[in-house]
Amino acid sequence: MALISTTSKPDFLIIGAGIIGLSVALELKKQFSDSKITIIDKEKNLGAHASGRNSGVLHAGFYYSDDSLKAKLCRNGNNYWHAYCDEKKLKINQCGKLVIARNEGEIDRLDELYRQGQKNGVELELITEKQAKEIESNINTFNKALFSPTTATIDPHEILASISKDVLNANIEIIYNRKFLKKIDNIIITNSGNFEPGYLINTSGLYADVIAREYDFSREYKILPFKGLYLHAKNDSLKLRTNVYPVPDLKNPFLGVHFTVTVDNETMIGPTAIPAFWRENYSNLNNFNLNEFLEIISLESSLFINNNFGFRGLALREIKKYSKKKLIKTAGTLLKDINLNNFTSWGNTGIRAQLVNTKTKKLEMDFKFEGDKKSFHILNAVSPAFTCAEPFSKLIVKNIKSKLN
Numbered sequence: 001m002a003l004i005s006t007t008s009k010p011d012f013l014i015i016g017a018g019i020i021g022l023s024v025a026l027e028l029k030k031q032f033s034d035s036k037i038t039i040i041d042k043e044k045n046l047g048a049h050a051s052g053r054n055s056g057v058l059h060a061g062f063y064y065s066d067d068s069l070k071a072k073l074c075r076n077g078n079n080y081w082h083a084y085c086d087e088k089k090l091k092i093n094q095c096g097k098l099v100i101a102r103n104e105g106e107i108d109r110l111d112e113l114y115r116q117g118q119k120n121g122v123e124l125e126l127i128t129e130k131q132a133k134e135i136e137s138n139i140n141t142f143n144k145a146l147f148s149p150t151t152a153t154i155d156p157h158e159i160l161a162s163i164s165k166d167v168l169n170a171n172i173e174i175i176y177n178r179k180f181l182k183k184i185d186n187i188i189i190t191n192s193g194n195f196e197p198g199y200l201i202n203t204s205g206l207y208a209d210v211i212a213r214e215y216d217f218s219r220e221y222k223i224l225p226f227k228g229l230y231l232h233a234k235n236d237s238l239k240l241r242t243n244v245y246p247v248p249d250l251k252n253p254f255l256g257v258h259f260t261v262t263v264d265n266e267t268m269i270g271p272t273a274i275p276a277f278w279r280e281n282y283s284n285l286n287n288f289n290l291n292e293f294l295e296i297i298s299l300e301s302s303l304f305i306n307n308n309f310g311f312r313g314l315a316l317r318e319i320k321k322y323s324k325k326k327l328i329k330t331a332g333t334l335l336k337d338i339n340l341n342n343f344t345s346w347g348n349t350g351i352r353a354q355l356v357n358t359k360t361k362k363l364e365m366d367f368k369f370e371g372d373k374k375s376f377h378i379l380n381a382v383s384p385a386f387t388c389a390e391p392f393s394k395l396i397v398k399n400i401k402s403k404l405n
């Protein structure tokens with residue numbers, strides 16, 4: 001080990017400056033005020049991955065089964081960001097959300113969502129078609145709809161910038177262009193210098209499983225990346241008053257193609273959930289990694305052949321949404337008499353770091369973490385983890401504290 005030069009010995013080293021890494025750092029500082037905390041990120045600036053490439057929706061918390069962490073954290077997370085944006089004078093669009101049933105067959109699931117919302121303590125209104133049309137006249141709903149008044153949209157980049165300022169003000173160090181490469185004993189080797197942290201926290205999103213395996217965690221999990229594409233209108237001609245979502249299939253974690261009203265009152269269509277072939281497969285051969293490609297394609301082929309969790313149907317359905325026409329047609333079922341042909345430009349693609357259990361061959365539906373006395377790994381920080389970031393970070397630090405005692 002004498003050959004490895006150690007440059008820094010922080011008490012806590014966090015890998016990944018996404019919304020989870022930044023929020024965990026702030027919470028750690030509250031709990032361990034004298035500690036030295038360092039965050040490293042391989043990119044040159046904030047928001048290069050999921051935290052800067054999402055829909056910007058503050059979810060209300062009615063999709064998730066009441067025994068899940070998502071259900072327990074979402075309502076508080078939504079409240080937290082509302083108060084934070086208010087305090088810091090950040091943009092927030094309190095536009096709410098309509099979930100609509102397109103036919104009689106979807107009514108049972110709409111009712112189920114309402115019951116789920118009630119169990120989760122979320123403010124939610126089951127309304128008639130007429131009431132729904134008073135909120136958004138163009139919707140195509142059958143008989144009734146759900147209205148969520150607390151769903152809102154924010155600018156994720158604005159929040160990241162503000163939180164990173166809070167982090168720096170709390171005397172926490174953020175180092176960009178610093179990539180975790182591997183661990184040798186307790187030494188973290190990066191592309192530029194090494195660390196010997198007292199404790200390591202892995203909030204690296206798409207690479208969380210890879211880094212966790214360096215610590216002998218994530219043995220039965222792998223990240224399966226799913227690509228989220230968005231379509232924007234040319235002249236921003238479609239003005240909707242609220243987000244319009246379909247009734248989702250609650251067996252999978254994706255909410256279906258919908259209309260999001262952004263914080264600036266623009267409307268976008270998306271996102272898709274197209275299986276990606278490597279983790280940062282944003283476009284063309286961008287960030288191509290042969291080993292990852294082979295590993296992920298082999299997992300996807302096996303899921304496809306065995307049709308685990310209906311992957312075959314999902315993949316075939318989603319892949320068609322590379323066609324703008326198809327995506328518009330899918331979204332079009334949510335609205336009546338609206339011409340969507342001016343939705344012609346692709347927006348910033350996002351990639352979901354979705355965890356698969358390689359033993360059960362199922363998608364993990366809830367947040368997941370693993371850890372011990374030396375390290376802690378956030379393995380499935382999928383949507384709505386942006387919304388949940390603050391209460392989630394409290395839960396993570398509580399768990400870390402219990403490991404350290």
Ligand SMILES: Cc1cc2nc3c(=O)[nH]c(=O)nc-3n(C[C@H](O)[C@H](O)[C@H](O)COP(=O)(O)OP(=O)(O)OC[C@H]3O[C@@H](n4cnc5c(N)ncnc54)[C@H](O)[C@@H]3O)c2cc1C
Pocket residue numbers: 015016017018019020021040041042043047048049050051052053054055056057058059178179180181203204205206207227228229271349350351352353381382383384385386387388
């Ligand atoms: C298409 C899409 C839409 C979504 N919509 C919503 C929404 O509307 N509302 C909501 O609440 N949530 C939404 N989400 C989910 C939300 O964006 C994520 O749950 C959240 O951003 C996860 O944050 P994170 O910090 O875990 O990950 P990230 O933001 O991905 O951060 C991880 C960081 O780790 C860094 N990193 C990775 N590997 C290394 C390494 N080896 N060394 C150093 N650094 C490394 C990366 O550069 C990155 O900055 C959406 C996600 C997607 C993809």
